[in-house]
Amino acid sequence: MILRLVILSLLFIPDLASGQATNDVDPSLSHDRNALAPVRVDGSILFYVRGVSSFPAETRAKTIAQRIQRAAANYTKPPDSVKVIEDAGRLKVYVGNEFIMNIYSADAEAEGITTPILAEIVVEKIKGIIKLYRHERSPDVIKSNALKALVALALLVICLVAFSWLFRKLSDFFKRRLKNRIDTLENVSYKLIQANQLTKILHVLYQTVRVLILLIITVGFVDYILGLFPWTKAASIYLLELILDPLKSIGQGFINYLPSLIFLIIIYLITQYFVRLTRLFFNSIDTGGIVIQNFDPEWAMPTFKIVKFFMIVFAVVVAFPLYPRLQQRSLSRHIRIPWRIVLPRLIVLHF
Structure with missing residues (x-):
């Protein structure tokens, strides 16, 4: 848990009246x-x-x-x-x-x-x-667009209901198909991969995709309906800019952020792997499965905590040089993390 906290901490670090004047200032x-x-x-x-x-x-x-x-x-x-x-x-x-x-x-x-x-x-x-x-603003165009808006609104309701039903069916299908495979994967990996954690990750990904698809459909239809009428067209354009501009910034930020992110993920996975491997080793000593001469089994878990602590410190030391680049490249560059306060507390929480 402390490893995740450390790695995540690195990641987030006056109107004029309109008159008939014939001159404005050069x-x-x-x-x-x-x-x-x-x-x-x-x-x-x-x-x-x-x-x-x-x-x-x-x-x-x-x-x-x-x-x-x-x-x-x-x-x-x-x-x-x-x-x-x-x-x-x-x-x-x-x-x-x-x-x-x-x-x-x-x-x-x-x-x-x-x-x-x-x-x-x-x-x-x-x-x-x-x-x-x-x-x-001609009457014929307004009537035609009003009819289009009603049809689009009906289609929006149908799409939302249909996709909600489809996602429920997909959720049940994936739960049935993936449960046994995830349990098998946990056993094959000697519990280095935990089934409940992997299930939670997949559930979050599924819900994220579901919300994004429904949101895209809703925004698309709303933007189309607003764009049909001259009185709401400005709101339609503003809504589109409000969504697309941050997405462009996020996309550009993510592209710049990706190399450092991949490196951090690799550090996290390697450290996680060695921590779990070390835990298995000391658990075996604690239960008597492995016997080391002149090493009391009661020392196994305290020793494991010390080794784990140094593994985490080593991972932080390796990842820490990325911190300035993450602050410059990522969208969270405005968030400044007080490392002198946070890092010692994270280490203390570990014990």
Whole structure:
């Protein structure tokens, strides 16, 4: 138990009001040239803009998005009314006579293109989002998507019920098939592999897979249903990012973490093997199966504890150099373990 604790310890170590102003601050005049924020409409990113300290990029992006939404909601203005006007050396984007945004050289630099090309791209993006905005809110599309949502919801319930039934059947099947094999494996390994521990590990793995599959199905259907309606599409995109971004970080962290993890597992398994082998040896001495001249059988178990202690210390000494790399590579790098306090207590717990 103390060996597991030691190895596991190594492992875990202000919004501006959207008005009709025709000017916003030129970000090229600011030293904060790298501050970028996405302009989102219904959760979709159209383009990125820069900001300044007095008018942050996030606030500027939100203001532009609100203006685009307001123009899209005004059905008297066709999408083709989006245009660029040059005024005092600046490019201004309008929908009809309604001002949307200024395009600065700093915005173009962020995209690695010239200002006129960026202006053309922005115009096409705004035209496209206005068309999409109105299409998704048309009565026919809403009715069609509502029907799709009901069908998807029914399928979700059916899938959850079906998979729950299937997992129960699989659980009973594996219990019947694996029990005898696990008991046989325990006997063949001379109890180096314990049946109850292996059963618990397999049960945890099974439950983890079960929960993950049900969670993936649920999230997939919920994301699809939310994405059908313009009012919830942003929530759908946010939900997907909320799940995928940590998964990407976990995947990258796990890949970086894997070599050290494999090495720790090897250390753990080797140490566990020798500890159990040593226990069998001293148990045989204690029961009289092995007789050593001038060695009292009553000394067997105390001697085993001393030998086990030094085995664990040796394993910790071998694994300890991995600790800084684990803290740097793993997702638990923000968790700092007070080794001077924890390690002595773990050793004391052993006795």
